[in-house]
Amino acid sequence: MKFSTGLEKSNTVDLDEMNPPDDKLHEACGVFGVCLNDGGRDAAPLVYYGLLALQHRGQESAGIAAVKDRNIEVRKGMGLAAEVFSPEAIAQLKGPAAVGHVRYSTAGSSSIENAQPFVSRFKLGSIAVAHNGTLTNADVVRELLEDAGIGFTASSDSEVIVNLIAKNYRKGLEKALTDTIKFIKGSYALAMLTDEALVGARDPNGIRPLCLGKLPPKAGGFPQGKSSPLAEPGGGWVLASESCAIDAVGGEFVRDIEPGEVIIIGGGEVFSFSFSEKTRRAVCSFEYVYFARPDSVIDSMDVYGSRVRAGEILGRESAAAADLVIGVPDSGIPAAIGYGKATGTAFGMGIVKSKYVARTFISPDQIKRERAVSVKHNVIKSEVRGKRVVLIDDSIVRGTTSKWLVTILKAAGAREVHIRVCSPPVRCPCYFGIDTPHRKDLISNGASIPELCKSLGADSLAFISVEGLLESLGATAEKSYCLGCFTGEYPIPVSGPAE
Ligand code: SF4
CATH class of the missing domain: 3.40.50.2020 (Rossmann fold)
Incomplete structure (x- = not known):
């Protein structure tokens, strides 16, 4: 974008030149999900606030998917959450459960096609997936799905997850999730929405963070038993990339999702199971160095401290x-x-x-x-x-x-x-x-x-x-971290361009 001062040529300011990224590694994404106990209320406004709190994890695109009466609706766009969602757009997303996503692209280009959550509607139901991480075997899974006649609309590796779950769905939700998650490799923190549940999952090494929070029906983390201004009358549950986003919606941090754990929330109940053998925990050490907000606690370690x-x-x-x-x-x-x-x-x-230097232009x-x-x-x-x-x-x-x-x-x-x-x-x-x-x-x-x-x-x-x-x-033997970008030693085998 050129802005002319109306004087000589040298006074023309290239605004794009003043707006490139900073000299840092960039986080890929933030995910957030809410499931309210009161089926008559809408979760999307809370998800919006959660995304605002996670905005530092991705500024290229934002999206929210909500489910009502077994129908998933999604809205997404390029830019910051506040730019993508007007109050009217949020009000159109009805239903007591919703997931949201903020994105910085690592796999797949920066485009609206790759904005998340990805939604798949199929014969037996529908599913929305918000993914933080990168799959190391995405090409193999994509080829396999394409051979089975499944089409893709985006280049992001995250779309293979939604298509794989949809393909396995006839086996029932739990089995579809287990089969899908056992098949994919790499790093993933997932917040997913089905027709009837909010689902979270974390990769077997727990590389990317994901935590569980509770929305208490009355008082919620506020002094003297006062209710949070955001407190939900019936209470509910929250999944978030970082605990600061649980705080932002007046919730209480409950615990981290364990590496290799799936958590299913629906009808006021929380059900969890482990889908992998015990593996070495390898949380990204860079989360603490730079990515995460200082007011977050990840895997029992406070980032500021x-x-x-x-x-x-x-x-x-x-x-x-x-x-x-x-x-x-x-x-x-x-x-x-x-x-x-x-x-x-x-x-x-x-x-x-x-x-106030915008971070949306990538140069x-x-x-x-x-x-x-x-x-x-x-x-x-x-x-x-x-x-x-x-x-x-x-x-x-x-x-x-x-x-x-x-x-x-x-x-x-x-x-x-x-x-x-x-x-x-x-x-x-x-x-x-x-x-x-x-x-x-x-x-x-x-x-x-x-x-x-x-x-x-x-x-x-x-x-x-x-x-x-x-x-x-x-760090201890049980509490270990990924140090790959410092040492070249990665918690799981990798292949790819190392230029
Ligand atoms: S510590 Fe591991 S996961 Fe984190 S940025 Fe470095 S290589 Fe990536």
């Missing part, structure tokens, strides 16, 4: 002599607090991030990306002038942001800039639902720490160790 601890460990592992520690907003800030505590360095706000171009960081971040000059500054970031992917921040901190008068990073160097691609740049664009791939430090223009550079990250997450 894990970030503060990572900063403390980083301070213990590689303290720099400095006058001030600052965090790159937003996720670097809890770690900067932890680093300050561990090293005795004063914590301050040195960088301000504009929250792969490096020059545009560099322009974007200059629009996004600015320095509080009086805070950093004349000081030796430690700059804490959650991760370094392409290095664009770090390089720019060092430049503007020094231009603002910082005497030294020491970068400390709360995750190990990102050197490998993710195959489980996270958008990773090509290996060649990962600044840490193939470069030594001194080389990296030089290319970023910093006075020193250090990353938390893999052991340090695991310590910040309270």
Whole structure:
């Protein structure tokens, strides 16, 4: 989009250039589902609020499917949830159970065809599926279904799930789910809607998060027994990618869905079963580093606390002599607090991030990306002038942001800039639902720490160790994490482009 000032050519501003993505790995999706006990009420408004709380997990498209009288209706569109849904559009989605989805594309293009939930209507019923994750055997399953005469409307791997369940549905819901889920491989947190139930499922390694919440009939997580303004008269159940979205609808967190567990909610009852042998838990460690909201708790680990601890460990592992520690907003800030505590360095706000730079336009171009960081971040000059500054970031992917921040901190008068990073160097691609740049664009791939430090223009550079990250997450033999993008060792076999 061009905006002309009406003056000479050089005054023409390319708004698209100012609106590319930031220099981060991107989450694939967020899912949310509600099943109300009172069949006369509508679940879609609550799902909308849940999607607003999960918006950080995907900004390309949003959708809600609701079921009433065995009929599933769906509305979806490109953009943020607030852009896709007017109050009128939500009011058209009737019924006591609904699922919703916010998307950032990793498998399949960014287009309305790939927006979720996917709905299939067939002879025996209908089903809507909202999927967070990536299937590693999607091509095989798709070919098999196509050979059986089943057509596809989208390129997303998530559509194979809905078609596979529809194909197996004659065996009954439970068997159809088990057979489908046993067949697919990869990472998945699913919120699904059938004619009669809300269904959740999590892959056998629990790579992507999914949790269960309750909507109490009266008081709901509010002080002095007061009802939440959003409390549902009859109560109900919630499935969400993150617990912050359960809070957003006035619900109470009940528990995480276990790896390899299916949960079926209908008629006020909750029924659950395990579909896999006991497997090694491998929750995505990047959820804690960057993706998840700090007010969420995932698999009994509070995200904010894990970030503060990572900063403390980083301070213990590689303290720099400095006058001030600052965090790159937003996720670097809890770690900067932890680093300050561990090293005795004063914590301050040195960088301000504009929250209003839109994130919907996707551009792969490096020059545009560099322009974007200059629009996004600015320095509080009086805070950093004349000081030796430690700059804490959650991760370094392409290095664009770090390089720019060092430049503007020094231009603002910082005497030294020491970068400390709360995750190990990102050197490998993710195959489980996270958008990773090509290996060649990962600044840490193939470069030594001194080389990296030089290319970023910093006075020193250090990353938390893999052991340090695991310590910040309270890892044990039973509570293990995926570290694939740091170590190249993945919890399940992967194949695919590793360029
Ligand atoms: S490879 Fe990295 S981003 Fe992907 S699931 Fe594992 S830890 Fe998360």
